[in-house]
Structures are given as C-alpha cells and as structure tokens.
Amino acid sequence: MATATKSKTAIDAKQEIEAPLTDKATSAAHDAVDALSSKAAVAENGVRKGASSSAETLNEKQLAAREKLEECTSKTRQLASENPLATAGLAFAAGMLVTALFRRK
Numbered sequence: 001m002a003t004a005t006k007s008k009t010a011i012d013a014k015q016e017i018e019a020p021l022t023d024k025a026t027s028a029a030h031d032a033v034d035a036l037s038s039k040a041a042v043a044e045n046g047v048r049k050g051a052s053s054s055a056e057t058l059n060e061k062q063l064a065a066r067e068k069l070e071e072c073t074s075k076t077r078q079l080a081s082e083n084p085l086a087t088a089g090l091a092f093a094a095g096m097l098v099t100a101l102f103r104r105k
Helices: 002-017 020-082 084-104
Strands: none
Touching (some): 020 084
C-alpha cells in the first residue's frame, strides 16, 4: 500500500513539472476570477447603496405627498363647509360637464 501511494505522489509531482503551460493557465484563470470577484463585490455594494438611498428618498417623498394631500383635503372641506351653496353649484356643473362628455361618445 505504501508503495502505491509513493508511486501516485511521484506521478503527480512528475505531471506538475511537465505541465508548466497548464500551471500558467490555471494561475491566470485564478487571477482573473479573483479580479472579477472583487469588481463584482464593489458593484454589488454600489447597487445596494443606491437602492437603499432610493428607498429612503421614496419614503420621504411619499410622506410629503401624504401631508400635502391631507392639507388640501382639509382646505377643501373647510371651503365646502363655509360655502355650501357654491359647493353644490360646482358639483352640479361638474356633473353636467361629465354627462355631456359621455353623451358625445
């Protein structure tokens, strides 16, 4: 058994010595994979930071839009409660306009 192990090791060592082009190609492939891996990691971090920043910006804009909507809604309700007759007139005019537009089709 020990002889078989020694002979396989000797053959493996002999093959490594006799294949310098394979060793160079293997080394170059490993270097290329390592370089690509580091570039991919940098790109991934950039994408993650961009996505996080976009999510934060979107949340801020969404909150601002909600506040503006609430403000406009409260102003509209206040105007409607202060001028009920004008509100009814505007609603009637809008209804007539929509009806006229649908009849033309």
